Amino acid sequence: MHSNSAAPPAPGAFVMNRSRRSWIGTSWKMNKTRAEAAAYVAELCDWMRDSELDVSAVIFPPFTALPIASAQLASCRAPGDAPERTRGSLQLGAQNMHWQPRGAQTGEISAEMLLDCDVSVVEIGHYERRENCGETDRSVSMKAASAVAAGLEPVICIGDSPDDRRYGVAAETVSRQAKIALHGLEPEALGSVVLAYEPGWAIGAGGTQAEAADVEAMHRVIRDAVRASHGQEAAEQIRVVCGGSVDAANAPGYARETSIDGLFVGRAALTAAGFIEVIEQYCAALPAADSELVGAEGDTDDRH
Ligand code: PEP
Numbered sequence: 009m010h011s012n013s014a015a016p017p018a019p020g021a022f023v024m025n026r027s028r029r030s031w032i033g034t035s036w037k038m039n040k041t042r043a044e045a046a047a048y049v050a051e052l053c054d055w056m057r058d059s060e061l062d063v064s065a066v067i068f069p070p071f072t073a074l075p076i077a078s079a080q081l082a083s084c085r086a087p088g089d090a091p092e093r094t095r096g097s098l099q100l101g102a103q104n105m106h107w108q109p110r111g112a113q114t115g116e117i118s119a120e121m122l123l124d125c126d127v128s129v130v131e132i133g134h135y136e137r138r139e140n141c142g143e144t145d146r147s148v149s150m151k152a153a154s155a156v157a158a159g160l161e162p163v164i165c166i167g168d169s170p171d172d173r174r175y176g177v178a179a180e181t182v183s184r185q186a187k188i189a190l191h192g193l194e195p196e197a198l199g200s201v202v203l204a205y206e207p208g209w210a211i212g213a214g215g216t217q218a219e220a221a222d223v224e225a226m227h228r229v230i231r232d233a234v235r236a237s238h239g240q241e242a243a244e245q246i247r248v249v250c251g252g253s254v255d256a257a258n259a260p261g262y263a264r265e266t267s268i269d270g271l272f273v274g275r276a277a278l279t280a281a282g283f284i285e286v287i288e289q290y291c292a293a294l295p296a297a298d299s300e301l302v303g304a305e306g307d308t309d310d311r312h
Contacts, residue, residue: 028247030294031202031270032287033066033163034277035103035131036073045073046080051280052098053084061096061291064270065283066129066163068101071117078126101129101163104137107150119158130155133189134165135208145188153192156200163272164189166230167206167252178207182226183233190234195242202247203230204272210252212274217253220261220268227267256285260293 040048049067056065069077078100102125106116122130132155133148148164155162166185168178186203193201205226210218227248235243250262251272262268271290277283 028245028269029062029064030291031064031066031247031249032273032283032290033068033101033129033131033202033204033249033271034273034283035068035101035134036070036278037103037136037274038070039278040069040073042073042076045069045077048280049077049080049084052283053081055280055284056096056098057084059096061287063096063287063291064099065096065287066099066101067283068103068129068131071102074100074102074122074125074127081126099128099161100126101131102127103131103134105130105132105151105155105160107147107154109154119154119160122160123158127160129161129163129202131163131165131204133185135167135206135211139208145185148185148189149191152189152201156193156197161200161202163202163204165204165206165251165272167208167211169208173207173209179226179229182230186230186233187237190237193238195238198234198238198242199245202249202270203234204249204251205230206251206272212253215253217258218250220258220265223250223262224265224267227265231267254286256282256289259286259290263290263293264295266295 036045052065052067067077081098081100084098102117102122104117105119105122106113109118109120119130130151132151133143137143138148152162152164164186166182166189168181172178172181182205189203190198190201205223207218209216227250230248231243231246234246247269248267249270249272250268251274254262254271254273255276259271262271271286273283273286276286
């Protein structure tokens with residue numbers, strides 16, 4: 009538990025902060041053989057090598073494809089490939105981990121095993137795992153703490169369900185999820201943590217795309233929760249990205265919102281070309297850094 013010693017911001021004050029680097033990830037979920045994974049990574053590397061975009065891109069293959077994805081990434085970074093020409097970075101993520109370091113946990117994967125596959129990012133608490141695999145706020149919290157302790161960057165998924173939305177408790181749900189997930193972490197650690205706001209009603213085939221303005225409002229609720237638990241600085245450093253039926257067409261709308269730091273993409277990025285298109289559309293719509301403002305809540309008309 010952390011006490012919030014930082015002075016709270018003035019009532020209604022907010023800071024437009026574009027200092028956080030854009031983060032765009034894609035989970036392949038239960039898709040792709042090793043050969044398909046290698047081809048995807050090769051295509052993505054080719055594009056990144058020539059791209060000027062300043063973005064953190066992260067792919068989350070299934071466990072079985074992590075070694076080959078890692079090998080493909082390493083070959084992209086071979087001497088002579090001039091990685092310094094690339095402003096962006098491409099990281100390897102895993103879709104889950106156990107909080108214990110080893111032992112009798114059939115079917116589970118530890119942080120050490122992920123590090124052994126050159127994984128640097130781990131997804132925790134996806135809505136599907138909360139709904140279908142018994143993931144709880146407490147297990148998410150334990151996984152986040154173990155990930156950080158092991159040197160992995162956690163991407164912690166939070167999101168309201170259709171019922172939360174229907175009964176008007178979505179903000180309470182995501183605030184609770186965020187506070188519990190981050191409970192064991194020091195404020196200084198939050199610069200390496202990503203919160204992915206993915207409402208259950210927006211995810212997957214049949215999901216309803218969330219309006220950018222509604223996502224922005226929820227991201228501010230999330231940042232308020234982090235401010236309450238970990239202080240102002242941590243709330244400004246943590247990256248909050250959004251997911252659920254994100255594609256190249258709706259990515260620009262999210263890019264224009266100041267509390268949205270990036271995207272977590274599913275179906276639209278199942279091909280490398282699809283992922284690249286989402287990244288390009290998002291980055292093209294980002295407002296110039298010098299147009300940022302410090303203002304008061306409600307004073308939003310000239311933000312973009
Ligand atoms: C997801 O489930 O995290 C996700 C973003 O999926 P989709 O984009 O396919 O809705």
